[in-house]
Amino acid sequence: VDNLSSLTLNRLSVYLRALRQLQEEGLRRISSQELAQRFLLSADQMRKDLAQVGELGIRGVGYDVATLRLKLEAVFGLERQHLAIIVGAGNVGSALARFPGFNSGNFQVVALLDNDPSRIGTVVGQLPIRSSLELREIVAGTGAEIGILTVPAEAAQENYEKMVDAGLRAVLNFAPVQLRELRGVRTKNVDLMILLEELAFSLR
Amino acid sequence: VDNLSSLTLNRLSVYLRALRQLQEEGLRRISSQELAQRFLLSADQMRKDLAQVGELGIRGVGYDVATLRLKLEAVFGLERQHLAIIVGAGNVGSALARFPGFNSGNFQVVALLDNDPSRIGTVVGQLPIRSSLELREIVAGTGAEIGILTVPAEAAQENYEKMVDAGLRAVLNFAPVQLRELRGVRTKNVDLMILLEELAFSLR
DNA sequence: GATTGTGAATAGATTCACAGCT
DNA sequence: AGCTGTGAATCTATTCACAATC
Numbered sequence: 001v002d003n004l005s006s007l008t009l010n011r012l013s014v015y016l017r018a019l020r021q022l023q024e025e026g027l028r029r030i031s032s033q034e035l036a037q038r039f040l041l042s043a044d045q046m047r048k049d050l051a052q053v054g055e056l057g058i059r060g061v062g063y064d065v066a067t068l069r070l071k072l073e074a075v076f077g078l079e080r081q082h083l084a085i086i087v088g089a090g091n092v093g094s095a096l097a098r099f100p101g102f103n104s105g106n107f108q109v110v111a112l113l114d115n116d117p118s119r120i121g122t123v124v125g126q127l128p129i130r131s132s133l134e135l136r137e138i139v140a141g142t143g144a145e146i147g148i149l150t151v152p153a154e155a156a157q158e159n160y161e162k163m164v165d166a167g168l169r170a171v172l173n174f175a176p177v178q179l180r181e182l183r184g185v186r187t188k189n190v191d192l193m194i195l196l197e198e199l200a201f202s203l204r
Numbered sequence: 205v206d207n208l209s210s211l212t213l214n215r216l217s218v219y220l221r222a223l224r225q226l227q228e229e230g231l232r233r234i235s236s237q238e239l240a241q242r243f244l245l246s247a248d249q250m251r252k253d254l255a256q257v258g259e260l261g262i263r264g265v266g267y268d269v270a271t272l273r274l275k276l277e278a279v280f281g282l283e284r285q286h287l288a289i290i291v292g293a294g295n296v297g298s299a300l301a302r303f304p305g306f307n308s309g310n311f312q313v314v315a316l317l318d319n320d321p322s323r324i325g326t327v328v329g330q331l332p333i334r335s336s337l338e339l340r341e342i343v344a345g346t347g348a349e350i351g352i353l354t355v356p357a358e359a360a361q362e363n364y365e366k367m368v369d370a371g372l373r374a375v376l377n378f379a380p381v382q383l384r385e386l387r388g389v390r391t392k393n394v395d396l397m398i399l400l401e402e403l404a405f406s407l408r
Numbered sequence: 409g410a411t412t413g414t415g416a417a418t419a420g421a422t423t424c425a426c427a428g429c430t
Numbered sequence: 431a432g433c434t435g436t437g438a439a440t441c442t443a444t445t446c447a448c449a450a451t452c
Contacts, residue, residue, distance in 0.1 A: 017382075040382065040385075042422080047433090050435090057434050058430065059430055060430040061430065076401045077407055078401070091300075091303060092299050096396075101400070145407050146404075170407055172400070176221070186406035188403060193217065193221070194218070196376070197216075198214065199392060201208070203286065236411075248444080248445060249443095251411090252413085252443095254413090255412085261411075262411080262412075263410080263412040264409075265451095267412090410451100410452085412451075413449095413451095414447100414450100418443100418446085420441100421441080422440080425437095428434085429433090430433090
């Protein structure tokens with residue numbers, strides 16, 4: 001299981017979330033049909049997606065909720081924790097530092113960095129802001145793999161390169177710029193302006 | 205110009221941002237080739253995308269930066285301002301209320317709502333938090349079109365429906381749930397867990 | 409001579425429909 | 431009898447390549 005498209009991965013995340021909920025409700029088995037109905041998904045597509053990661057269902061019966069959940073978690077590498085560092089302690093960075101999805105579950109923010117000396121030491125959520133100059137040591141010391149980039153647009157490319165250089169292997173970029181992506185790093189962008197412009201389009 | 209896919213719209217946003225930068229630099233003309241090189245895009249794709257919104261270039265010459273920019277802004281309906289309301293004044297909602305992309309340019313946040321009585325009145329950025337109960341009046345009074353949903357997962361569906369009911373025509377959802385989408389509303393999701401899981405996948 | 413706009417070719421994603429298990 | 435897994439069909443997106451235009 002290795003070549004999954006971004007589209008497929010997103011849907012697998014959605015299935016995983018659904019399965020977690022079903023398991024909490026105590027359900028043991030579910031068919032693609034039922035799951036699709038319940039969560040407004042396509043049963044056909046779900047089966048195709050799941051088929052890409054293995055033969056996981058039982059014909060005539062359906063899927064075992066717990067087994068499938070574990071399998072999907074394994075696909076995402078969620079048996080172990082993933083540590084993240086946030087670079088840029090402005091509005092967005094600070095909000096993410098307090099995001100409940102971190103500090104619970106499979107992801108954890110282990111450091112929050114900023115280059116404004118006057119902000120260093122300030123505690124946000126549980127974390128004290130540290131200097132961006134310490135990036136390399138912090139990555140090495142904590143073993144963090146994921147970088148979350150929340151600096152202003154002008155500083156994004158430079159910080160991105162430093163993050164990759166410091167050893168981070170995946171970056172989630174919130175700065176509104178087209179990064180020149182580096183090889184060997186998985187980079188995803190969340191660009192609020194692009195999202196808003198798409199919404200605006202549908203309002204004409 | 206009416207049926208543009210989400211993929212195409214995202215790229216048009218990217219081109220628009222590039223053009224704004226080029227115009228600021230004082231450039232008057234650019235070819236698809238140059239623009240692609242400069243911003244790491246595909247020249248072929250750019251021409252195809254632009255062809256969907258009109259015949260905008262001059263063969264043998266290229267595109268006029270100012271004209272193309274205006275045309276793209278018109279496609280997105282950015283000649284006029286779009287007003288937005290944020291529902292949920294937690295970490296994410298508050299961070300977005302202070303986001304520079306709002307209160308400058310074509311989008312503006314006109315209200316920040318929460319249902320926790322103890323938070324009402326607190327000023328975030330420039331805006332006082334108001335009661336979610338006032339949603340309908342605020343939408344009607346301000347003429348806001350866009351809703352930004354930043355409430356906890358459990359409350360998302362309910363608030364989404366209220367927002368649509370109050371007259372909002374586009375919703376940007378940050379809550380980590382699969383909304384049952386309503387007709388007549390453009391809905392986009394930003395789901396941090398899904399993004400993180402996709403990054404985790406590439407770390408196995 | 410340069411560069412667009414576009415039809416044709418290719419690649420990728422989704423949907424259909426049914427054979428194959430349980 | 432019921433539901434999965436999957437090949438075949440369809441639909442969508444991207445890339446190629448070149449005729450049309452300046």
